[in-house]
Amino acid sequence: RFVSNRLKIEKEGIVIVFYGQRRSGKTSILHQILNGRLGDEFMPILIDMQQIAVNNDGEFYEKIADEVSFGLSGVLGIDSSTYDFHSDNPALVFGKYVDDIMKKSDGKTLLLMFDEYELLEEKMKDGIIKGDTPTFFAGILERYSGISFIFTGSRHLERRDPKYWGILFGKSIARQISLLSEEDTLRLIKEPVSDTVEYQSDVPQRISRLTGGQPFYTQHICQLLIERLNSLQRNKVYADDVEKTAFELVDNPPPQMMYFWNEELDSGEKLVLILLGRILERIDTYATAGMIADYASNREKELKLDTNEIIRILDELCQYELIERERIKEDEYEYRYKIDIFRHWVQRHQSIAQIKREINSSRE
Numbered sequence: 001r002f003v004s005n006r007l008k009i010e011k012e013g014i015v016i017v018f019y020g021q022r023r024s025g026k027t028s029i030l031h032q033i034l035n036g037r038l039g040d041e042f043m044p045i046l047i048d049m050q051q052i053a054v055n056n057d058g059e060f061y062e063k064i065a066d067e068v069s070f071g072l073s074g075v076l077g078i079d080s081s082t083y084d085f086h087s088d089n090p091a092l093v094f095g096k097y098v099d100d101i102m103k104k105s106d107g108k109t110l111l112l113m114f115d116e117y118e119l120l121e122e123k124m125k126d127g128i129i130k131g132d133t134p135t136f137f138a139g140i141l142e143r144y145s146g147i148s149f150i151f152t153g154s155r156h157l158e159r160r161d162p163k164y165w166g167i168l169f170g171k172s173i174a175r176q177i178s179l180l181s182e183e184d185t186l187r188l189i190k191e192p193v194s195d196t197v198e199y200q201s202d203v204p205q206r207i208s209r210l211t212g213g214q215p216f217y218t219q220h221i222c223q224l225l226i227e228r229l230n231s232l233q234r235n236k237v238y239a240d241d242v243e244k245t246a247f248e249l250v251d252n253p254p255p256q257m258m259y260f261w262n263e264e265l266d267s268g269e270k271l272v273l274i275l276l277g278r279i280l281e282r283i284d285t286y287a288t289a290g291m292i293a294d295y296a297s298n299r300e301k302e303l304k305l306d307t308n309e310i311i312r313i314l315d316e317l318c319q320y321e322l323i324e325r326e327r328i329k330e331d332e333y334e335y336r337y338k339i340d341i342f343r344h345w346v347q348r349h350q351s352i353a354q355i356k357r358e359i360n361s362s363r364e
Contacts, residue, residue: 003029003150004038006173007109013141013148015168017117019155020177021321022256022264023216026152029177030113033150034071044111045071049119058086060129061094064112068101078104091136102144110147117151121164131164138167154264154320179213179321179338188218197229198236206242209283212321212339220254221245221341250345257345264320267358271303272313274355276323276335277346286326286334289314300352 054060065080124131185208211217279287289310296303317323324338337343
């Protein structure tokens with residue numbers, strides 16, 4: 001509904017950005033659109049940047065054109081293979097291809113959906129495709145009112161490198177794909193197995209607190225619990241089952257957890273998360289930025305952390321929805337992990353010494 005309403009309101013083409021944690025449902029939205037949820041007046045094309053392996057601009061535009069032709073096969077009958085994308089100016093060729101598409105669009109909106117759009121930025125930084133690709137996209141938006149873009153990624157355009165994305169800032173509308181509410185998290189935990197699984201009274205709430213409503217982690221823990229019940233040949237989940245399953249997940253983390261830590265967080269964010277995890281002994285406790293600074297100065301003599309910088313990092317992590325905060329007085333907050341299973345993993349497997357090495361390596 002959000003996409004449909006925005007596209008109907010705007011008289012010109014726009015960029016919609018869905019951002020949020022990995023495995024939070026962004027790609028599922030694109031697939032719903034691809035399967036016709038917006039209606040016949042739209043021509044949605046999904047471009048999965050994880051599957052776009054290219055070496056230059058020509059291959060990049062050719063891949064997009066192939067996806068468009070495949071997605072619209074039987075509708076417009078335009079064959080991308082008849083265009084020479086390996087010419088001196090593949091962007092110009094792609095522009096001609098778009099011209100031909102729009103001439104036959106019969107007033108429908110072409111919706112180009114880029115999943116994991118940050119990978120496009122990586123290709124620009126690596127010199128695989130030109131850094132002015134977003135400028136070319138902006139030109140398409142200005143030329144055709146019947147073309148719009150949807151990008152999905154972990155962050156809004158304004159948090160990406162403005163050198164690449166600045167030109168699209170003014171044309172973009174952002175919508176965060178947030179974590180599930182507690183009510184919906186409890187539904188996800190209980191409803192799929194309501195006929196076969198019984199929970200001890202407070203167990204669903206324990207699972208919800210561990211996952212913070214992150215749908216992937218919620219499903220993953222529930223799957224591990226079902227496997228445990230099957231092995232024990234019983235159908236009731238107790239608090240002890242949740243605790244042992246949580247340790248199993250922490251010791252065998254899913255790739256998404258590792259990727260988030262290694263690729264999405266910088267050294268400063270990792271350091272603050274480790275320090276926060278050292279302070280928080282229990283699931284229901286909070287810590288202030290001042291407590292983190294004091295802990296660092298008392299336990300790690302080499303670390304000199306400014307309290308204001310810690311606050312900045314904590315607030316940034318709140319945007320990730322990995323951390324949550326509570327106001328304790330005017331302009332002062334205390335913080336804890338929103339996704340508590342991540343706290344357990346950080347406490348068990350991440351070290352300050354490793355972050356120090358990362359920081360020293362980056363300085364060299």
